[in-house]
Amino acid sequence: MPSRHARRFVGIALQAALVVIVGGVAYAAFRNAAQNLADAHIVSGFAFWNNTAGFDISQALIDYSPSTSTFGRAFWVGLLNTLLAAGISLVLATVIGFAAGIAQLSRNWLVAHLAAGYVGLVRNVPLLLQLLFWYNSVLVSLPQLHGSMALPGGGILNNRGLFLPRPQVAPGFGYVVTAFVVCIAAVALIRIVIRRRQDRTGEPGHLLWFAAALIIAVPAVVFFAAGSPLSFSVPRMGRFNVEGGVEILPELAALVLALSIYTGAFIAEVVRAGVLAVSRGQTEAAQSLGLRSGTTLRLIVIPQAMRVIIPPLTSQYLNLIKNSSLAVAIGYPDLVQVFAGSVLNLTGQAVEVIAITMAVYLAVSLATSLVMNLYGYAIAVEER
Amino acid sequence: MTTAAKKTYRRETPAESLPPPRDRSGALGWLRQNLLASPLDMALTVLCLALIGWAVPPLVRFFVLDAAWSGADRAACLASPQHPEPGACWAFVRAWFGFFVYGFYPLVARWRVDLFFATLAFGIAWLAWLSAPRRDLGAVYFFIVLPVLAFALLSGAPRLGLITIPTELWGGILVTVVVATVGIVVSLPLGILLALARRSDLPAVRGLAVAFIEFVRGVPLITVLFMASVMLPLFVPERLSPDKLLRALIGVSLFASAYMAEVVRGGLAAIPRGQYEAARALGLPYWRMMALVVLPQALRITLPNIVNTFIGLFKDTTLVFAVGIFDFLRTVEAARADPHWVTPVTSVTGYAFAALFYFLCCYGMSRYARSVELRLARHRR
Numbered sequence: 009m010p011s012r013h014a015r016r017f018v019g020i021a022l023q024a025a026l027v028v029i030v031g032g033v034a035y036a037a038f039r040n041a042a043q044n045l046a047d048a049h050i051v052s053g054f055a056f057w058n059n060t061a062g063f064d065i066s067q068a069l070i071d072y073s074p075s076t077s078t079f080g081r082a083f084w085v086g087l088l089n090t091l092l093a094a095g096i097s098l099v100l101a102t103v104i105g106f107a108a109g110i111a112q113l114s115r116n117w118l119v120a121h122l123a124a125g126y127v128g129l130v131r132n133v134p135l136l137l138q139l140l141f142w143y144n145s146v147l148v149s150l151p152q153l154h155g156s157m158a159l160p161g162g163g164i165l166n167n168r169g170l171f172l173p174r175p176q177v178a179p180g181f182g183y184v185v186t187a188f189v190v191c192i193a194a195v196a197l198i199r200i201v202i203r204r205r206q207d208r209t210g211e212p213g214h215l216l217w218f219a220a221a222l223i224i225a226v227p228a229v230v231f232f233a234a235g236s237p238l239s240f241s242v243p244r245m246g247r248f249n250v251e252g253g254v255e256i257l258p259e260l261a262a263l264v265l266a267l268s269i270y271t272g273a274f275i276a277e278v279v280r281a282g283v284l285a286v287s288r289g290q291t292e293a294a295q296s297l298g299l300r301s302g303t304t305l306r307l308i309v310i311p312q313a314m315r316v317i318i319p320p321l322t323s324q325y326l327n328l329i330k331n332s333s334l335a336v337a338i339g340y341p342d343l344v345q346v347f348a349g350s351v352l353n354l355t356g357q358a359v360e361v362i363a364i365t366m367a368v369y370l371a372v373s374l375a376t377s378l379v380m381n382l383y384g385y386a387i388a389v390e391e392r
Numbered sequence: 393m394t395t396a397a398k399k400t401y402r403r404e405t406p407a408e409s410l411p412p413p414r415d416r417s418g419a420l421g422w423l424r425q426n427l428l429a430s431p432l433d434m435a436l437t438v439l440c441l442a443l444i445g446w447a448v449p450p451l452v453r454f455f456v457l458d459a460a461w462s463g464a465d466r467a468a469c470l471a472s473p474q475h476p477e478p479g480a481c482w483a484f485v486r487a488w489f490g491f492f493v494y495g496f497y498p499l500v501a502r503w504r505v506d507l508f509f510a511t512l513a514f515g516i517a518w519l520a521w522l523s524a525p526r527r528d529l530g531a532v533y534f535f536i537v538l539p540v541l542a543f544a545l546l547s548g549a550p551r552l553g554l555i556t557i558p559t560e561l562w563g564g565i566l567v568t569v570v571v572a573t574v575g576i577v578v579s580l581p582l583g584i585l586l587a588l589a590r591r592s593d594l595p596a597v598r599g600l601a602v603a604f605i606e607f608v609r610g611v612p613l614i615t616v617l618f619m620a621s622v623m624l625p626l627f628v629p630e631r632l633s634p635d636k637l638l639r640a641l642i643g644v645s646l647f648a649s650a651y652m653a654e655v656v657r658g659g660l661a662a663i664p665r666g667q668y669e670a671a672r673a674l675g676l677p678y679w680r681m682m683a684l685v686v687l688p689q690a691l692r693i694t695l696p697n698i699v700n701t702f703i704g705l706f707k708d709t710t711l712v713f714a715v716g717i718f719d720f721l722r723t724v725e726a727a728r729a730d731p732h733w734v735t736p737v738t739s740v741t742g743y744a745f746a747a748l749f750y751f752l753c754c755y756g757m758s759r760y761a762r763s764v765e766l767r768l769a770r771h772r773r
Contacts, residue, residue, distance in 0.1 A: 023596035030600060037627035044626045116433045117426035118440040132754035133747045134707040137721055141743045144728075149736070330612035336714060348618055358622040362615065370610040 041359065048356065056355045057083075063350050065341045067257050079351050086346030087368060093263050093342060094332045100268035101328060105275020112280045123276065130273035136334055138270055143262035143338040150258075153249070162242040168249070170256040173240035180234035187230040188223070195219040259340035263332065271328045278324060282317035283309060314387055322380035326373050333369075343368060454479045455744065462486065469735045480741045481733070488727040492745075495563015495718050504545045504554065505566050511541055512573060520760060522767070535577055546570070559637040563718035565749070567637070571644055571709040571719065576702055578645035583652025584691075588682065590657055601653070608650035614714050617643040621715040640712045648705050655701050659694030660686065693768060699761035703754045721746055 045052055057080040064074045069088045072081055111123035130138070148167060151157055156166040164171040195215070202213035231238070243253025286309050294304040335342035336349060343365060352361040413421075427437045458479025460468045469481035485492070494502050515538050518530035546566075548556035562570070589601035608616065620643030625633045634642070663686055671681040691698075710721045718726070727733070728742040 019594050023594050026600065027596055040629055041623075041626040044630065047630075114436075115426065115429060116436050116440075119436050122440055122443070128755070129751065132703075132751045132758065134710040134721070134750055136710040136713070137743060137746055137750065140721075140725065141740075141747075145740045145743060148739075326610075333612040333614045334711070336614065344612070344614055344618075348615065352618075352622070358626065362619050362623055366607075366611045366615050366619070369612055369615065370607070373610040 045359075050356045052357070052359060054360060056351075056357055056360075059355075061351070061354075063354065065346055066339075067260065067341055079355065082351055083343075083347050083364070086341060086343040089340070089346070090329075090332055090335070090342040090344075091372075093260060093267070093335065093340065094329045097264050097267035097271065097328055097332065098325060100264065101271035101275055101324075104268055104272030105324075106279050108272060108276035109279025109283070112276060113283055127273045127276050130270055131277070135266060135270045135331055136337055139262060139266040139334055139337060142265045143259065147258045147262055153245075156245060156250070162240065162253075164243050164245065164250055164253070166250070167258065168255075169258050170261060171243035171250045171253040172256065173242045174252065174254045176239050176241055178235075178237035178239070180237035183234050184227050184231045184237070188227040191223045191226050195222060257340065259335070259338050262338055263335050263340050263342075266334075267328055267331060271324055271331070274324050274327070275321060278317055278320045279313075281320075282313040285316045286312045311387070315384075318380060318384040318387070322377055322384075325376055325380065329372055329376060330369060453477075465732045466735050466738075469733075469737055469741075478735070478737055480744065481735060481737050482741065484727070484733045484738055484741055485745045487733065488723075488730075491564060491727060492720060492723050493565045495566060495723060496561040497563065497566065498557060498561065501555070501557060508542050508545045508566075509569070511538060511545075512569065522764070535581065539574075539577055542570075542573075559635055562637065564723045565720045567712075567718060568706075568709050568720040570637075571641060571712060571717075572702070572706045574641045575644045575648045575705045575709070579648035579652045579705070580698070582645070582649040584656050584687065586649060586653035587656035587660055590653065591660055605650045605653050608647055609654070613644075613647050613708055613711050616647045617711060617715050619643065620646075636715065637717055640715050640717050643715075644705070644709070644712070647708075648701070651701050651704070652698070655694055655697045656690065658697065659690035662693055663690050696761040696765040696768070699757055699764070703757050703761075706753060706757070707750065720749065 042052075058078050060075070061077050061079050061082045062074055063082075065072055065082065065085050067089055068085045069092065070081075070085060071077075072085050108123045108126055111119050112127065114120045114123070150165060150167040153166050153168060156164050159165055162173045198219075199215055202215055206212055241252045243250050243255075245251075290308055290312065291304055294308040295301075299307065332342060333344040336345040339345065348361055348365045352358060355361070411417075428434050456479075458475065458477055460475075460479065460481050460483050463469065463481075463483035464487075466481075466484075468483045469478055471478050490502075494505055497505055515530065515534040518524050519527065519534055524530065544552065544554065546557070546562070547559070548554045550556060586601050586605060589597045590605065592598050592601075617640060620639045621636070624639050624642065628634070667685055667689065668681065671685040676684065709719055712719050713722045713725075724742040724746045728739045
């Protein structure tokens with residue numbers, strides 16, 4: 009048995025050796041990279057950031073033109089597109105996941121088994137395959153431009169995308185928004201008052217219908233009083249394309265569909281496990297107090313289940329954000345396609361471009377887990 | 393006394409047993425409890441039946457009844473007077489089946505791939521069957537013998553008379569299986585090392601492990617693959633530049649190692665402290681303590697999670713398309729564009745076939761993980 013000092017010495021020597029090896033490999037890699045880049049006449053550094061990009065991007069949320077915009081601008085376009093697709097999918101996946109997770113626990117045999125079938129099928133097929141299926145099989149079979157489907161409400165659907173009316177805001181619209189916000193604040197205030205009274209007297213208050221009426225009616229009155237300051241630019245069929253309106257690219261639609269259906273199945277499992285983790289005694293106690301099943305679910309089971317659900321739900325959200333990079337397979341202009349694809353190929357700055365891309369995903373992942381952790385703390389059990 | 397005796401009541405004969413309530417037993421009771429318990433349940437049941445009625449018959453018609461099972465080219469799968477509504481084009485899958493399995497692997501050498509599949513299946517069976525004899529030998533076979541054997545078989549060993557077949561010709565299910573197998577063979581040992589490093593007392597070791605694991609888990613696999621394919625050639629001298637498949641394999645293995653490390657770490661954390669202390673008290677040094685006491689227990693309880701990670705890895709192998717590798721899904725993508733077979737139903741058929749393959753593999757593995765979990769739960773009780 010070596011002495012304590014000897015063990016400590018071995019530990020320090022081991023660490024020193026490890027650091028030297030890792031540092032040595034990194035240094036050798038750096039030397040080789042510098043040599044190889046010099047051979048290929050590529051100047052490393054971030055000077056390319058301000059050079060003119062010169063390639064087009066099919067969807068840009070901020071102004072972008074191939075002839076004047078820079079590679080830096082292209083980066084922001086790609087990043088915003090990633091965030092857009094991931095954001096929409098996040099919301100949809102949460103809705104699908106909670107619905108399917110609760111449905112799996114339904115006492116209705118058919119509902120439970122249909123939900124379980126959805127989860128089992130979707131979880132066991134690669135996301136990329138599902139994405140290609142939605143893009144190449146479903147969306148391609150939509151009608152051509154001339155056979156476009158007219159949707160109720162003025163939308164147009166064809167294989168070039170989904171065209172929706174674009175809202176156009178007139179000056180008076182600010183009043184409507186203000187009225188809306190004020191009403192929500194008022195409802196929140198009334199809710200607190202009712203809560204207080206219920207805590208004091210035990211008398212429950214019913215706010216739902218009143219709140220709904222208030223939040224809808226007051227802004228509606230203001231809207232008409234301000235002279236209807238909102239109009240829609242309805243998409244119209246042009247000769248060669250659809251004119252006006254907001255265009256949703258088929259690539260975006262396929263990506264959102266695939267991501268939200270795939271992640272929804274995983275969230276369903278998370279939700280199911282979370283609800284099952286709440287002990288049966290809690291439900292029974294609530295029922296013996298006379299709570300109805302809906303109220304039991306809302307007031308007893310879900311709040312406790314959420315504490316179990318949040319950590320795995322966070323990792324599913326992170327997976328979704330990372331999986332949005334599969335957009336590159338169908339040519340949706342996300343960060344990877346625009347930046348790690350087009351920009352890298354045009355500039356040859358592999359090291360810088362890949363480093364920036366990875367740094368962005370790391371930052372987005374960290375930000376997401378920070379938000380979810382804060383939410384987790386907010387709903388944690390207050391132990392006495 | 394007599395009045396009290398009169399008031400008591402004693403049953404002289406056993407009560408006749410009644411049949412269970414009608415709405416609690418039998419098919420009718422089952423229906424009532426599981427499908428028609430309340431008006432809402434009835435509505436949901438009707439909705440679900442409508443959904444099934446709307447979706448299932450067309451699917452059966454498309455994939456089975458109207459499907460074209462044989463044919464020489466696209467004509468078999470096009471709409472014709474006999475077939476106004478063409479179904480799935482299974483003839484296309486049959487025609488391209490060899491390509492789906494072997495890619496461009498030369499016809500004369502395909503027996504080597506078959507032999508590889510057989511040796512792999514043998515190794516998997518040995519390890520997966522928990523009461524198989526000498527599973528330690530099985531591990532040696534799977535993690536040391538099999539990789540050497542597979543390399544000699546697939547890539548070639550001129551000394552043994554097996555001609556070299558460049559990896560550009562590999563493709564299809566072969567590549568999918570190779571990527572997944574290399575991923576597990578590398579990531580399990582590496583993941584164990586990383587997990588041990590992360591729980592180490594030595595700050596430099598722990599710091600490097602944490603940095604690697606958290607970095608890799610924070611970025612998408614595609615960017616890791618891009619890094620492997622674009623940056624790796626820069627980092628080594630030009631003459632050592634690895635070929636395309638090897639680069640992808642390095643990327644996938646590193647990626648899987650980080651996830652495996654977290655799974656193994658969970659298992660290590662679940663081993664009671666007393667086990668470590670007892671091993672120490674017996675005088676076992678660190679590595680023997682780990683190898684003889686801790687890891688056997690930790691790996692046993694993490695086996696279901698390892699299998700689940702492997703399912704994720706298996707699905708993730710599809711992403712190697714991004715660096716130009718012809719995995720199974722990519723061969724389907726290539727084949728569906730073949731002008732001899734282009735029809736409106738070719739893509740769907742190809743995707744359905746691919747989905748069936750992945751589903752059977754992943755579902756099988758998840759059933760296995762589940763059965764191991766149940767077995768462990770039984771042991772623990």
